Amino acid sequence: MDSLIVGSFTRSNPHNFPAALHIPSLRNSIQGSRCKEWSPLEGICSVKYQRYLVEGHTVTDQKKSILCPTNCRKRLVVACGGQPLESEPNVYDSKNLWNSVTSFLDAFYRFSRPHTVIGTTLSIVSVSLLAVQKLSDLSPVFFTGMLEAIIAALFMNIYIVGLNQISDIEIDKVNKPYLPLASGEYSTATGIFIVTSFAILSFWLWSVVGSWPLFWALSVSFVLGTAYSINLPMLRWKRSAVVAAMCILVVRAIIVQIAFFLHMQTHVFGRPAAFSRPVIFATAFMSFFSVVIALFKDIPDMEGDRIFGIRSFTVRLGQKRVFWICIALLQMAYAVAIIVGASSSFFWSKLITVVGHGILATMLWRNAKSTDLSSKVEITSFYMFIWKLFYAEYLLIPLVR
Template sequence: MFENIGSYGVGSVSRCRGWKTMEKYCMERSQQYFLKHYVKEIGERSTFYRRQNRTLLVNAAAGHPFESDPGAYNQNSIWDSFKNGFDAFYRFSRPHTVIGTALSIVSVSLLSVEKLSDFSPLFITGVLEAVVAALFMNIYIVGLNQLYDIDIDKVNKPYLPLASGEFSVVTGIMIVLSFSIMSFFLGWIVGSWPLFWALFISFVLGTAYSIKLPMLRWKRSAVVAAMCILAVRAVIVQLAFFLHMQTHVYKRPATFSRPLIFATAFMSFFSVVIALFKDIPDIDGDKIYGIQSFTVRLGQKRVFWICISLLLMAYGVAILVGASSGFLWSKSITVLGHTILSLILWNQANSVDLNSKAAITSFYMFIWKAQYNEI
């Protein structure tokens, strides 16, 4: 028994020494293996970073931005924000009204020119003073109307920035106040009484048209609303800005020429048509919020053809006036031009789908373009 135990002990010692030797050998081989691969990995990473740095240097030399540069991302973000803000303000300003106002002022200013020498830096300065001040007031008027029509515009014009939520009410108020102040400040600096009174009357009528106060909010009355638009676009724009050029810029006595009277009468037709037609695509929201426009009272189709009839009458009057002109070139251009315009108008009107809001809105923009042609 003891022999067997002794024999077992000696073999165990021998095997233990063998295991230790094997363990030591395995550890050394493992360390060599990991060290080899670690060095290899470091070499590969070093090569990768050298290549990456070389690529970045080449891009920098070629003027290309680094993909990982946070400044490029910030610049793109700032530029996108600027573009979105400008687009929202562009829609807020109602650009078709801005264009119409600017062209009307330039056109009526040309009626004050009596001789070639009147085209001078003085003329350009006087026109710019009138246009800039009037556009500031125009933005005040259309902006104020949007502030008080947010709920209506969510139905009628959801693309406007206040209705869509792109502008907050506070932002709208700040824009409206800023542009009204700038308009009056410019009018005061210029020192032209016709210009100042044009701005003041436009301010009063534009405010009374939109603001919700007792005896105001005149847009709820179809007749009063039309008269406000007629007074501003047909009378004030024509007469006041003509007097601005005549009396303030050229220092001449106030006189109303035949072309000025005709232009005022002709633009009165267009102003009435615009006042009536603008409510045709807005019938849904106006019905919901109790705006008693002519379209709500008479229906879209009837008001549409009343507008077409008024425009055709205006073109007819222009043709008669042109035919009575003593100048052959003036007679030919006026008669032929308004004949073509009346035919285009009739053709476009007959192709409008009155059940499509998009088609009606498109035709409304066509009327503004027709007014631009007359200006």
């Protein structure tokens, strides 16, 4: 009977270990064969929802580790069954390795701020398509050049958002406690290693590609992203609401549209620098959108910003006023987009851009009216909705002709 219990523990359900130890006969057998230093084991087994790892003489959970001393380094054996508890160590090793990998990937996913990663990727794809003049331009050279720009930009994106988290650990413990540095999943040294590595990788990739527009895109992003976050004299520009908004506007609205378009236009296609009507529209529209993102991102973070002296527009003007300023700015941008679309000489472009922007404007208004501004959860959800509108715009921009 007891040997069957041990077999069940080692093969089918290892987490039954705590329950098994509460069977009197089995527990007494283990107590009879263990060393004196093993007595804390009972205390661990009484705690609910803990993970156990039995590797010969070691029992660990997330907070405790009890190790049998050297002279007793033998496998736990159930006296009446004679079966070792470590009968299949490879199963546990594989499971622990998989858990470690998934935990690391989950933490890195949150560290990279995925909504910014998606936004960067979509914006570069969209702007790259603006450089396409004929169907034959969609060649392997086009896709290679676009992929080089995306990877280099994503490396720089992770540097920027990571540096911001390193500089804001105490603030994020209030505003975003789920981030790896704020929660303690990553140490500060780990964060510094990650951001340094990705900044180096970004510029290394540029050195391989050799595109000067790409170099300027990465360099300006690096300088502004560093000045925005790092806490040094004359820097940490995020403390000024106006300067912080200008940093985001320059990177998201100007650098992304102009520099990456020139990368495709001059470096990939070898054509002279010339800004078309869609490129000018994209830059102007995204200027509005970048200001909205710069303003809106501080609305859910008002509590932490106020505590740590960040004088954002939300802290100064209040959540409700800034919220409706953002809505008004976006509605103005959509009105301009509808006018630009209606003036197109291509019927298909006119139809798609007018109808598409009309739908987005309607969705924005309906969601804004139904958002409870006293709920941080709803405000944060609406902020993510703003990013979805941002993604949707980059799907419409290549169709503006």
